[in-house]
Amino acid sequence: xxxxxxxxxxxxxxxxxxxxxxxxxxxxxxxxxxxxxxxxxxxxxxxxxxxxxxxxxxxxxxxxxxxxxxxxxxxxxxxxxxxxxxxxxxxxxxxxxxxxxxxxxxxxxxxxxxxxxxxxxxxxxxxxxxxxxxxxxxxxxxxxxxxxxxxxxxxxxxxxxxxxxxxxxxxxxxxxxxxxxxxxxxxxxxxxxxxxxxxxxxxxxxxxxxxxxxxxxxxxxxxxxxxxxxxxxx
Numbered sequence: 453x454x455x456x457x458x459x460x461x462x463x464x465x466x467x468x469x470x471x472x473x474x475x476x477x478x479x480x481x482x483x484x485x486x487x488x489x490x491x492x493x494x495x496x497x498x499x500x501x502x503x504x505x506x507x508x509x510x511x512x513x514x515x516x517x518x519x520x521x522x523x524x525x526x527x528x529x530x531x532x533x534x535x536x537x538x539x540x541x542x543x544x545x546x547x548x549x550x551x552x553x554x555x556x557x558x559x560x561x562x563x564x565x566x567x568x569x570x571x572x573x574x575x576x577x578x579x580x581x582x583x584x585x586x587x588x589x590x591x592x593x594x595x596x597x598x599x600x601x602x603x604x605x606x607x608x609x610x611x612x613x614x615x616x617x618x619x620x621x622x623x624x625x626x627x628x629x630x631x632x633x634x635x636x637x638x639x640x641x642x643x644x645x646x647x648x649x650x651x652x653x654x655x656x657x658x659x660x661x662x663x664x665x666x667x668x669x670x671x672x673x674x675x676x677x678x679x680x681x682x683x684x685x686x
Contacts, residue, residue, distance in 0.1 A: 602620065614648075
């Protein structure tokens, strides 16, 4: 549910007759179920939650992106996670040239502690945050629904991914023919990746076929890079 949809829901509740005990009880039950269902989106490890924990432990980080940190409420984790995710999606939907320094810093801190950054060569005079800013500048946002493919085995493309939320299965696709004209496709799960994991980087610098397929194990948010050219220029 988007922030706009959440706000619309809140506005509608204002028209309810809350003085009626029956209405009040039903509304309280609804709110509890809504919060539980919403928080399931962030079960387990997510980079959104990791960043919120860092901001809480290192308050000075908040000064780098006040447009987000000023809206966070530590006693309202669902709202804070929603804001963090919504801002991530908004910023990564902007063309790189239109992202402000504050927005770039926000993305860099989200990316900074992942192993993905360590896969890039970093000159001695460049710190990790600066490198993360350069990498995050060219990232895009992608949400993939459960049981949908991000890419297929045998295909040639140039895209790399970093998981922000959710899990992705790396699978080997095998087709076993049961009888002429009828085939059953089976997936052999080679690995299950979670938030903070990256995959597909090799395709940015080669034109080799994908050796396996990537299949969303649930609804998943990802950072996406689709060209190595930008990295080679900066």
